[in-house]
Amino acid sequence: MEKFxxxxxxxxxEDVRLLTGHGRxxxxxxxxGALFAYFLRASVAHxxxxxxxxDDARQMPGVHLIVTLDDLEAAGVKIxxxxxxxxxxxxxxxxAPERPMLARARVRHVGEAVAMIVADSLxxxxxxxxxxxxxxxxxxxxxxxxxxxxxxxxEAPENLAFDWILGDVPAVETAIAAADHxxxxxxxxxxxxxxxxxxxxxxxxxxxxxxxxxxGGQGVWGMKDDLARxxxxxxxxxxxxxxxxxxxxxMKGMRYPEYFVVAHAARVLGRPVRWMSDRTEAMxxxxxxxxxxxxxxxxxxxxxxxxxxxxxxxxxxGAYNSQFAQPIQTELFAKVMMGTYDVxxxxxxxxxxxxxxxxxxxxxxxGRPEAIFVLERVMDEAARQLGLDPWQLRETNFIAPDKxxxxxxxxxxxxxxxxxxxxxxxxxxxxxxxxxxxxxxxAGEGKLRGQGLCxxxxxxxxxxxxxxSVAFVDDGALIYVGTQSNGQGHETVYAKxxxxxxxxxxxxxxxxxxxxxxxxxxxxxGGSRSVTVQNTxxxxxxxxxxxxxxxxxxxxxxxxxxxxSFDDERFRIAGSNLTPTMLEVADLAREAGRDxxxxxxxxxxxxxxxxxxxAHIAEVEIDPETGVVTVDRYTVVDDFGxxxxxxxxxxxxxxxxxQGIGQALTEHVVFDAxxxxxxxxxxxxxxxxxxxxxxxxxxxxxxxxxxxxxxxKGCGEAGTVGALAAVANAVIDALWEVGVxxxxxxxxxxxxxxxxxxxxxxxxAA
Numbered sequence: 001m002e003k004f005x006x007x008x009x010x011x012x013x014e015d016v017r018l019l020t021g022h023g024r025x026x027x028x029x030x031x032x033g034a035l036f037a038y039f040l041r042a043s044v045a046h047x048x049x050x051x052x053x054x055d056d057a058r059q060m061p062g063v064h065l066i067v068t069l070d071d072l073e074a075a076g077v078k079i080x081x082x083x084x085x086x087x088x089x090x091x092x093x094x095x096a097p098e099r100p101m102l103a104r105a106r107v108r109h110v111g112e113a114v115a116m117i118v119a120d121s122l123x124x125x126x127x128x129x130x131x132x133x134x135x136x137x138x139x140x141x142x143x144x145x146x147x148x149x150x151x152x153x154x155e156a157p158e159n160l161a162f163d164w165i166l167g168d169v170p171a172v173e174t175a176i177a178a179a180d181h182x183x184x185x186x187x188x189x190x191x192x193x194x195x196x197x198x199x200x201x202x203x204x205x206x207x208x209x210x211x212x213x214x215x216g217g218q219g220v221w222g223m224k225d226d227l228a229r230x231x232x233x234x235x236x237x238x239x240x241x242x243x244x245x246x247x248x249x250x251m252k253g254m255r256y257p258e259y260f261v262v263a264h265a266a267r268v269l270g271r272p273v274r275w276m277s278d279r280t281e282a283m284x285x286x287x288x289x290x291x292x293x294x295x296x297x298x299x300x301x302x303x304x305x306x307x308x309x310x311x312x313x314x315x316x317x318g319a320y321n322s323q324f325a326q327p328i329q330t331e332l333f334a335k336v337m338m339g340t341y342d343v344x345x346x347x348x349x350x351x352x353x354x355x356x357x358x359x360x361x362x363x364x365x366x367g368r369p370e371a372i373f374v375l376e377r378v379m380d381e382a383a384r385q386l387g388l389d390p391w392q393l394r395e396t397n398f399i400a401p402d403k404x405x406x407x408x409x410x411x412x413x414x415x416x417x418x419x420x421x422x423x424x425x426x427x428x429x430x431x432x433x434x435x436x437x438x439x440x441x442x443a444g445e446g447k448l449r450g451q452g453l454c455x456x457x458x459x460x461x462x463x464x465x466x467x468x469s470v471a472f473v474d475d476g477a478l479i480y481v482g483t484q485s486n487g488q489g490h491e492t493v494y495a496k497x498x499x500x501x502x503x504x505x506x507x508x509x510x511x512x513x514x515x516x517x518x519x520x521x522x523x524x525x526g527g528s529r530s531v532t533v534q535n536t537x538x539x540x541x542x543x544x545x546x547x548x549x550x551x552x553x554x555x556x557x558x559x560x561x562x563x564x565s566f567d568d569e570r571f572r573i574a575g576s577n578l579t580p581t582m583l584e585v586a587d588l589a590r591e592a593g594r595d596x597x598x599x600x601x602x603x604x605x606x607x608x609x610x611x612x613x614x615a616h617i618a619e620v621e622i623d624p625e626t627g628v629v630t631v632d633r634y635t636v637v638d639d640f641g642x643x644x645x646x647x648x649x650x651x652x653x654x655x656x657x658x659q660g661i662g663q664a665l666t667e668h669v670v671f672d673a674x675x676x677x678x679x680x681x682x683x684x685x686x687x688x689x690x691x692x693x694x695x696x697x698x699x700x701x702x703x704x705x706x707x708x709x710x711x712x713k714g715c716g717e718a719g720t721v722g723a724l725a726a727v728a729n730a731v732i733d734a735l736w737e738v739g740v741x742x743x744x745x746x747x748x749x750x751x752x753x754x755x756x757x758x759x760x761x762x763x764x765a766a
Contacts, residue, residue: 009647012492013506014485023244026216027276030203034272035064037262038125040115040132041284042107045356045675046139046152049105053133054115060131062124065265067116069102077101077264078230081257083321086164086330094162094352097153099320099359101257107136108152108319109356110675111284116261118273141356141675145293145316152319152354159354161317164330166410167347175308175345179299183382187374188744189724191291191316191669192662193283193685194363196486198246200286201276202259204266212239213263216246218253219484219524220516226255227263242514248486249659250362251287253526254323258285280680288669289363291316292329292370296378304388306397309338309346311374317352318359325361326352332367334410335459339375340419340613341397346409356675364659365717366527368458369724376454376725384736390729391427394455395420412459414611415707422639422701423455426615429699430635438619448622449632450734454725457613460714461527464609467520468537469601470498470545472586476508479538482522483530484514488716489648490530497535497644501542502582503569521603528714531644533606536708540602548597549585556588610705610713614638616657616722618730624738627753629665629731635697636722641704641713649715650698656719657696662688664727668746686746739763 017023054066072079079101085094098104103114114134119125142149147158176182202215213227220240228235245252258275265273277285292315299308315329330350338346383390398419399406407413427433435451442449469480479498483490491511499506512518523529550564553571563574570579580588589597619633636653643649666686670678679685704711724745731747732740739759743751 008645010492010496010645012489012648013495014489014491018244025198025244025246026201026203026214027274029214029243030274031205031272034203034274035118035120035269036122036125037265037273037275038117038122038129039113039258040117040129040134042103042110042112042114042136044107044136044138045110045141045143047107047136048139049103049107049114049134050137051133051135052114057117057128057131060124060128062120063117063128064120065118065269066128067102067261067265069100069104072101072261072264075264075268076232077260078232081255082323084324084327085321086162086326088163089165094326095153095156095160096321097155101260109358110677111281111358112319113257113261116265118265118269141673143355143357143671143673143675145291145314145353147314147351147353152356156354161321161352161354162326163351165347165349166334169347172308172310172345172347176297176299176310179307180302181300181304181386182297183378183385184295184297185378185381186293186295187377188293189290189370189373190663190667190745191360192289192363192667193669194249194251194286194289195687196247196249196251199277199279199282200252200256200258202262203272203274204263205272206266206270210237210239211263211267212241213259214241214243215259216252217242217484218245218248218486218526219522220514221522222524223255223259224516227260230260231263238516240516242484245484245486248525249364250366250526252486253524254287254361256285279682283680283685284358284677286358287322287361288318288358289360290370290663291360294374296374298378298382300382300386304386304393304396306341306343307345309343311337311348313348313350315350315352316357316360317354318357319354320359322359322361324366325359328362328367329370332461333371335412336368336457337371337375338409339372340399340417340455340457342399342403343397344409357671362526364656364720365458366461368717369721372454372456372458372721373724373728376456377728380452380729380732390453391423394453395423413608414457415608415705416703417611417613417639418703419455419613422613422637423615425699425701426617426635426637429637429697430617430633435619442621446624448624448734448738450620450622450730450732452618452726452728452730452733454616454722454729455613456616456718456722457611458528458718458721459611460529460532460609462529463523464533465603465605466523466533466537467601467603468534468541469519469599470541471599472583476510476583477504478510478512480512480519481534482519482524483534484525486525488530488652493531493645493648494534494538498538501539501568502545504582508583528612528716528718530716532610532708532712532714533604535644535710536606537602537604539709540604541600544602545582545600548600549582552589552594552597553580553585556592606708608707610641610707612638612640612713612715612718614718614722616726618726620727620730620734622731622734622752624756627749627751627756629747629749629752631661631665631692631694631727634694636719637699637701638715638718639701639703639713640715640718641702642711643700644710644712646700652715653698653719654696656717657723658688658693660720660723661693661727664724664745665692665747686748
């Protein structure tokens with residue numbers, strides 16, 4: 001892949017535009033004169049709406065429209081938002097209560113939208129909201145991560161959304177009973193708020209009789225399908241666009257109520273309508289991430305090989321099923337449930353619960369970070385309880401290279417892997433041998449030092465199909481892609497990749513994305529799929545182009561088609577000194593009136609997924625007097641297969657690690673007993689700061705995937721998948737020597753200090 005300068009680090013071409021304030025985000029491009037939308041939201045977590053009077057508000061200055069649920073239904077809008085369900089262990093479907101676009105009779109979480117005001121200005125809309133009479137009779141609130149409580153939905157007794165199971169439970173229980181060693185651990189995965197740099201927003205307009213919705217998202221085609229369904233519109237009467245998007249992380253891949261209500265208002269008024277959430281509104285309404293607790297049981301034989309693995313999870317769905325919440329903590333979790341270990345006896349039970357909190361859905365990794373966090377925490381716990389080296393325990397249980405392709409206990413086939421090789425490289429990169437010296441130096445300063453290892457694997461997700469189109473224009477070429485950049489650098493990667501395989505100068509290639517009118521279909525961005533599927537489709541499109549241009553050249557030069565070849569830069573004709581570039585051949589075709597040769601398309605479907613994997617090693621230093629945890633060193637060695645742009649891959653890892661460290665050390669959503677969000681501003685919610693992050697060492701030890709022609713494995717979510725357990729294991733390692741045996745994320749100074757003091761008290765009492 002490195003021939004002729006391919007797979008080299010190339011700076012991002014979009015950065016100058018974005019960093020100098022020339023980005024075109026959805027709030028920058030709203031049509032001139034667009035009206036402003038504002039949502040009246042529930043201020044209580046659970047209650048019956050006894051009065052909703054908007055008559056006075058409709059008469060307020062500057063108000064053009066107020067929308068309630070009754071208005072939507074009177075207009076024929078299908079108001080129930082869909083959510084995928086999983087099967088219960090008895091074969092029935094998980095609960096699927098209605099999630100209305102605006103509250104129907106009852107509110108179920110603070111921030112739930114009750115009505116929308118459209119006015120000349122945002123201030124006028126907010127003033128009108130104050131004039132709305134909204135009375136809500138409180139109902140009992142359920143916020144605990146537990147089954148039971150007063151029901152939030154009649155479809156879900158005991159607030160149980162689903163009871164899902166996978167695996168041979170009796171076989172696992174028998175293996176555990178017969179094991180030489182059994183270790184159990186309860187692992188809590190704290191809820192976080194995604195907090196993309198750009199909050200959610202949209203505008204809608206009707207242009208030439210067609211509905212146009214622009215929103216900050218991760219793809220346009222799902223939204224187009226949903227608009228057609230909810231408004232009963234032909235798809236050719238809808239256009240959906242994504243402009244520049246300031247961070248997505250899974251959260252912006254979902255369809256939210258606001259987008260549909262804004263679109264309805266634009267259709268009713270015949271004028272553009274815009275909406276942008278503020279930060280607290282985003283914290284109250286954006287899908288949250290994680291929020292589950294798992295009891296893990298792992299069994300070993302006398303030689304410390306794993307013989308069985310049992311998981312029992314309770315996962316918070318929030319007040320409603322979000323789009324993919326149910327499968328994330330079941331089917332997606334299970335894809336890598338057994339990680340990199342050679343175990344064929346495992347089972348998993350997950351019960352989802354409804355609570356009076358914001359809905360939960362995908363956050364960077366979507367199920368795979370949760371699975372690896374539990375597995376790698378319990379592996380570390382086993383090593384401690386059994387007196388073993390945690391690195392050696394992992395290596396003892398790795399799937400051997402000669403067992404690939406390897407089908408896991410949950411039916412997922414890993415194509416390739418050399419886990420011990422990657423781990424050995426990581427030991428050197430992290431200077432594992434020097435840890436004892438560093439630990440002694442920390443102790444000399446009164447500090448505790450710990451080292452934590454996580455060996456992760458993840459499965460690339462999303463649609464395995466993708467389309468690339470290339471069109472030749474007077475000044476170069478346009479490449480149309482079905483994915484959507486949220487800041488990953490797609491404009492750089494796709495243009496450079498096409499340039500590498502065609503010889504078209506990269507500065508003469510423009511990337512077109514996020515427009516359902518210009519791109520007929522696409523899978524959007526999510527699950528680390530983008531570069532692998534999109535560039536595979538580009539390779540196929542290049543083949544189409546080369547074939548078509550070769551035939552044209554042969555005809556033009558009156559030679560046999562077999563005499564024409566292409567070397568990724570120029571066409572060559574046997575026996576001729578003609579060596580035209582692809583752009584020159586396109587010009588020839590244009591001059592000859594062969595316009596059909598100026599646009600080429602190919603669609604591919606990958607037969608199987610790829611599986612990024614790697615080792616994360618964190619070292620932390622803890623001040624026992626204050627409980628402050630400092631991540632002092634962080635090393636990553638990944639197997640991403642062949643890399644397209646190593647620098648951008650490293651940047652993806654850095655961002656993922658930062659989000660993992662944030663969840664581990666500072667980020668935590670707190671609701672009080674009444675369901676009020678106590679962490680609804682950046683004053684209260686602990687986002688990681690630059691001074692909390694170390695320099696992150698990154699290296700690769702590739703084993704190319706055999707499931708795509710480039711040997712890639714994807715990298716977008718890997719940093720977060722590996723970071724959680726690496727940091728948690730390091731913190732436990734540091735605290736172990738002072739008697740702390742159990743502590744949950746986030747490892748805030750107060751929580752760590754309390755754990756240390758409690759351990760002192762326990763020691764004194766003993």
